[in-house]
Amino acid sequence: MKDDIEKQVAAYMLGSDFGDPQIKEQMAKELRQRLIDAKKEGRPLRVYCGYDVTAPDLHLGHTITIRKLKQFQDFGHDVNFVIGTFTTLIGDPSDRDTARSAAIEEKVKQNAQSYAEQAFKILDKQKTRVRYNNDWLSKLTFKDVINMASCFTVQQFLVRDRIQKRLESNDPIWLREFLYPLAQGYDAVELKADVQLGATEQLFNLMACRRLQEFYGLKPQICLTFPVLVGIDGADRMSKSRGNYIGIDEPPETIYGKTMSIPDNIMLQYFELLTDIDEAELGDIKKQIESGANPMSLKKRLAFDITKQYHGEEKAKEAEAHFEKTVQNKELPDEIEEYKITDNITISQLITQSGLAASRSEAMRLIKQGAVSIDGKKVDDANLNVAKGVTIKVGKRRYLKTV
Secondary structure: OHHHHHHHHHHHHOOOOOOOHHHHHHHHHHHHHHHHHHHHHOOOOEEEEEEOOOOOOOEHHHHHHHHHHHHHHHOOOEEEEEEOOOHHHOOOHHHOOOOOOOOOHHHHHHHHHHHHHHHOOOOOHHHEEEEEOHHHHOOOOHHHHHHHHOOOOHHHHHOOHHHHHHHHOOOOOOHHHHHHHHHHHHHHHHHOOOEEEEEHHHHHHHHHHHHHHHHOOOOOOEEEEEOOOEOOOOOOEOOOOOOOOOEOOOOHHHHHHHHHOOOHHHHHHHHHHHOOOOHHHHHHHHHHHHOOOOHHHHHHHHHHHHHHHHHHHHHHHHHHHHHHHHHHOOOOOOOOOEEOOOOOOEHHHHHHHOOOOOOHHHHHHHHHOOOEEEOOEEOOOOOOEOOOOOEEEEOOOEEEEEO
């Protein structure tokens, strides 16, 4: 039993980051003991992670915790995938320096359905409980909220780094944002959670969950937090709004190609957080990088692994061949999707409508960066009209032929 528990602890803690080694040590200790106690009681751990539905698609940044949920699932524990149909409407200040725009309820419902479907690319649908926190948070009374609020002081909220920055810059801080940790904390109470996963920057919220569980007479959960994934630009957090994301629902050629575009200095983080390699193999890759090994071969291994996870081995092989042909050898792909156009359509409209860009603003940015070409010639005018019978290239790997 001891070997199995140590194996589990090592797997769950790999890649975790609490911003404080003492907290990490304490959480590992509590996790080990909780596993021992649950084993004696003959029950699985109750594990969950919550996801606010601010966009319709999951990207690789979301998968860090989803993959950890899968590890718990593979060891036989009870996994809950919680969709924040209520908390999304509040807005969490943990991950941003400015206040989040109030989410639209109908959009939240649409995105929630999309999240649930995409999560099963990783999680076992038959073994996953999908929960919507509107089901219980919407039933709380004002008295319930006041009782929960009595567990915290205003000072505890104000010392948070991002709140401090907004105070210093005189940006508005909405009262509803202070209610977010209470709502998230009640999720843990409702689920009677043993373990909650989240991002390192959410540690305050996760620890608040522990406090509320104690308030309701429950044993406080173990918190496991992980770094925020850097986007493919190597600068900012992965985000669809920034255009630096890799969506898990994107075509295999896109996932492979985008992964190949990441800067060399974030490759190790991607291996650690997005693949199943163990600590020893991760150390070996680190040594290869430090010794000046060819980053191309390592990156191709990473891109293949990530693409395979979401599209299978055969599609990953095809994506690799597509990359080698179109990017490394600078040849046109064997098959190019045709797109029927009308007269007087501009290049920015075309790449937006065809899906080569997620939005008009992204299309404008790509053109400005020189990432768009027509028949091999770069385009610098977003209002340039597009003719029929030309080949459009966006970035290094996306093509379209107009008809």
